[in-house]
Amino acid sequence: MGFAILTATLLLIQYGNAANLIITSPNASPTVLTGDPINLNISYNSTPRLIIWQYGNGSVMAIWTDGTELFADNYKNRLTIQEKYLSISNSTTKDSGEYMVRVTDTNGDSGSFNFSVVVRERVLEIQNTDTGIYRTGANISLTIRYDGNPSGIFWFYNGNPLVIKIEGFEYVSDRIISRMVLQENGSLLIYNTTKDDAGTYSINVTATTIITTTAILSGSRRFQVKFYDPVGNVTVKQSLQVVSEKTSAVNLSCSASSGYNEAVAWMKDGQSILNNSTYNLLDGNQTLQIMQPNRTFSGNYSCNISNAVSLNSGSLQLRVYDPVVNVTVIQSPQKVNEGAAFVNLGCSSSSGYTEMVTWMKDGQSVISKNAYSLLDGNWTLQITRPDRTFNGLYICNVSSAAYWGSGSLDLTVSYATLRATSTYSMMIIPLLGGILLAH
Structure with a gap:
């Protein structure tokens, strides 16, 4: 049924x-x-x-x-x-x-x-997070939502009244007149915020009049509001201008031109750096100390500074100089006679960083002039139409900001003896023949 x-x-x-x-x-x-x-x-x-x-x-x-x-x-x-x-x-x-x-x-x-x-009708839980984090200069809204027609709205800032609306009565503080607006639904708008706007905002909404004997149905909420300046330009500096394998330690410091710094992180060539026996993170991570640096510590070091609203980074190319070793000079071609088109003296080194290459002949500096040409960033010394006057001891000096080394070669430009003898014989034979015929 x-x-x-x-x-x-x-x-x-x-x-x-x-x-x-x-x-x-x-x-x-x-x-x-x-x-x-x-x-x-x-x-x-x-x-x-x-x-x-x-x-x-x-x-x-x-x-x-x-x-x-x-x-x-x-x-x-x-x-x-x-x-x-x-x-x-x-x-x-x-x-x-x-x-x-x-x-x-x-x-x-x-x-x-x-x-x-x-x-x-129930005054619903006011919709917002307990803590609001904002960028200074932004326009923000402390938003509430409720059912029904509230009879009273009360906003406070750090315990002091901002706005009170109840049964036709309205109070508005001087603070809210300039940059704060109360919307029809009770939400609070704040324009062009500054750090001075940070603090505790609280609201209470009532759903019946306070005068009546019935229970007051209300909802309340506190907003802990924080403001952050964006992180400004980030600069990374090294404590020593020249860092070599003789250096006991070098510090890289990181700083931002503005903004509150909540987190600082370091990276080398895109990989995160953590505290260990080689790297020490000091001063709240704003200083990276490198112990006993060697050539392998050369690279790009970046520092990331962030707070709740922004992130910015800066970088530095660190160069750790290693000793200048194995400087050698090679001659090409290996045998040179007078009248050759050219001869090249090539210099090389196994060092990681070299910043200057210079040449000397018999203790005198060699520059690009006349028969001398310095090529390949001075790594090659070319001599055009060499003769015996170019014979001597050539030295290649290789240096960096921290080290130097040298290599040498004794150049010998040989006589063109065979060619000269042959030419002389060809001239003498006709001359003797003429003399004999005349007799």
Whole structure:
């Protein structure tokens, strides 16, 4: 049998009996907030056979009969029913109104009881995070949300009133007039923020007048607001201008031109640097100390400075000089005769960094001039049309900011003897032949 047919049948049976069963309740006029359950409790001195719960115009919500529970389709997901108890979950303002319960006992006696239920709008939890972190100069909104029409809005800053609106009364502090605006929904806008705007903002919203004797439905929230200047230009400096493998330690310092620094992190060639036996992070990570640096510590060091609203970085190319070693000079071609087109003296070194290459011949500096040409960043000394005057000791000096070394080669430009003898013979033979013919 369907719920509607069963209900009609039970009502006809019930209403045919005298209504002499006395029903009472501890709370005939319950008041709840939206979302809270509506609990309806009854008491009577009898053994029930049938209990029917109705709402408003008499529509049946639920039936209890001999321990069996039946629910109307539009209520069955929200109701909990027992013999002397009905609970409606997830209440809304539409649940406000008159409720009636009718009980019929095993003797056929029946009685009814009416409830007057009020479901009031709830001032919802004010929507925002407890801590707001913002960039100085930004426009921010301390946003709230609530149901219903509040009768009072109270904003405070560090305990001092900012705005009070209640029952036609309004107070606005001098602070809010300049850069703060209270919106219609109670949210607070702050324009062109500065560090002076940091602090604790609190709001209280009331849903009924304070004058009435009913309970004040209210919600409140505190906002801890912080402001940060963006991190300015980040500069990285080294404590020593020249760092070599003889250096015991070098410090790289990091600083920003402006802004509050919350975190400082270092990287070398894109890899994070942590405290270890070689790297020491000092002064809140703003100083990176490198112990016993060698050539492998050369590279790009970057420092990242960040706070809650921004990040900026700076970098430095660190060069750790190693000794200048294995300086050698090679001659090409290896044998040179007078009249050759050129001869090259090439200089090389196995050092990591070299900054200057110079040449000397027999203790005198060699520059690019006349027959001398310095090529490949001075690593090659080219001599054009060499003759015996270019013979001598050539020295290549290789230096860096921390070290220097040298290599040498003794150049010998040979005589063109064979070519000269052959030419002389060809000239003498015709001359002798002419003399002999003349005699």
